Amino acid sequence: MENEMTAGAAAVPKKNKEVTTAFKWFHATSVNGGAMLIAAVIASFFSVYMTDTLKIPAAACSMIMFVATLWDAINDPMMGVIADRTHTKWGRYRPYFIAAPILLTLFSTLLWIDWGFSTTGKIIYILVVYVGYGMTVTMYTMPQVAILPACVKNNQQRNMIITMGAGVCACAFTIGNTFTPQITGFFQGIGLSNGYVPLMLICGVFAFISFWGLFGTSKERYLQPVEKGTAFRDMKLVLKHKELFPNIIAWIMASMGYGMMFSTSVYYMKYYYMRPDLISAYMGVISIGALVSMVVLMPIVLKICKTGQKALIVSQVASIICYVILFFFGKSSFTFLCVVTFISSCFSAMQNALVNVLVNDSIDYIQYKEGLSANGVISSIKGFAQKCGNTVVSSGILAVLSASGYIAEAIGGQPESTMFALNFLKFGAPSLTGIILIICVFFNPVEKYSAEIEEMKSKME
Structure with a gap:
């Protein structure tokens, strides 16, 4: 246990110098850099790739995404x-950063390879590889989230690193959403039949740099020993605190709201707006809005609101107003659609970063209540909640389209039921999840114990 508590540790500097600049950037670019660029490409284009390129029926695609993302949530x-019970000379969470980029590059590349299988063969192949991709994401996401409070105890430092990661995430999404057609087209233009494969390999290189850099610069200082016992003892200790349930629901709603709006964008422009030639331009509007949100607007909102909880509420209120306007008037003109979508993205994109503040709050709360460092468990609960939201989004969109009578490649020929479904999935559903999220944030338990938690952390030198 002594190795775990002191692995890589040096004398703790002043609290505003707890970690190096290199750690901050490697933490910010690990999950949010090359790995997020891969996730952005998959989120934006993989469903369309399955239905329109591989010619897998929408109902079967929905089944694939449901099974894969549900298992992803369970694990x-x-x-x-x-992760919390990992004991190595490098610590609890750091070892997972070594294998992460290897498996990530492998599975993300295999996803885009068409081996010429039959439809049934394609369904089985995509399911297996997508499950492998999801498990890899789980393997590195939990330790990456858990290691931040293990290395940094100062809330301002934590929020700054989260903000840096949000900015990197926005840049990755901007590139992935806006320029993927051009990048893949370039590779096809030089003789490669599938431009997604080299794109995944390039993203993998960036993932290697950031994850291995995070391994080399992280030092796990602020951890309590994990007592022996059943593997799910810590889970029970955490979940018995019903005060944390609103946070769990908030994580689900944040994942569903932004994911629903984002993942339907290609379908929306191609079939509802009937302008596939404007997909790149529209995705660029969303991505640039997200970039402005993370890099410019989020730090301002946090400064004005003082806390992540209040900032999260502000972001949701503004997003809901924009979504309602677009639901009724989004088709009036492309310029109007882009302007209001840009404003909504400026506020909605920050929610996926701001909910991470609730993770750190929950970790501090459990450590105060139970004297237990359950960083990995709480991070995994957040991941489980997020993946539940992802399951609803990834499989739900395809299931709704299938039920509404969606016809692949039928631009201008979709039934009215499909047209309504696309508009509702794009703007109506995110409005509803935003309202639920706002209600949940009001019940966050940490503010009540903020003084006691700060006193606890001051004794953790």
């Missing part, structure tokens, strides 16, 4: 428990 708590 999150398992990974959190495993």
Whole structure:
């Protein structure tokens, strides 16, 4: 246990110098850099690739995404428990950063390879590879989230690193959403039949740099020993605190709201707006709005609101107003659609970063209540909640389209039921999830114990 508590540790500097600049950037660019660029490409283009390129029926695609993302959600708590109970000379969470980029590059590349299988063969192949990709994401996401409070105890430092990661995430999404057609087209223009494969390999290189850099610069200082016992003892200790349930629901709603708006964008422009030639331009508007949100607007909102909880509420209120306007008037003109979408993205994109503040709050709360460092468990609960939201989004969109009578490649020929479904999925559903999220944030328990938690952390030198 002594190795775990002191691995890589040096004398703790002043609290505003707890970690190096290199750690901050490697933490910010690990999950949010090359890995997020891969995730952005998959989120934006993989469903369309399955239905329109591989010619897999929408109902079968929905089944693939449901099974894969549901298992992805289930194995999150398992990974959190495993991470908290990992004992190596490098610490609890750091070892997972070594294997992360290797598996990530492998599975993300295999996703885009068409081996010429039959439809049934394609369904089985995509399911297996997508499950492998999801498990890899779980393997590195839980330790990456858990290691931040293990290395940094100062809330301002934590929020700054989260903000840096949000900015990197926005840049990755801007590139992935806006320029993927051009990048893949370039590779096809030089003789490669599938431009997604080299794109995944390039993203993998960036993932290697950031994850291995995070391994080399992280030092796990602020951890309590994990007592022996059953693997799910810590899970029970955490979940018995019903005060944290609103946070769990908020994580689900944040994942569903932005994911629903984002993942339907290609379908929306191609079939509802009937302008596939404007997909790149529209995705660019969303991505640039997200970039402005993370890099410019989020730090301002945090400064004005003082806390992540209040900033999260502000972002949701503004997003809902924009979504309602677009639901009724989005088709009036492309310029109007882009302007209001840009404003909505400026506020909605920051929610996925701001909910991470609730993770650190929950970790501090459990450490105060139970004297337990359950960083991995709580990170995994957040991951489980997020993946539940992802499951609803990824499989739900395809299921709704299938039920509404969606016809692949039928631009201008979709039934009215499909047209309504696309508009509702794009703007109506995110409005509803935003309202639920706002209600949940009001019940966050940490503010009540903020003084006691700060006193606890001051004794953790």
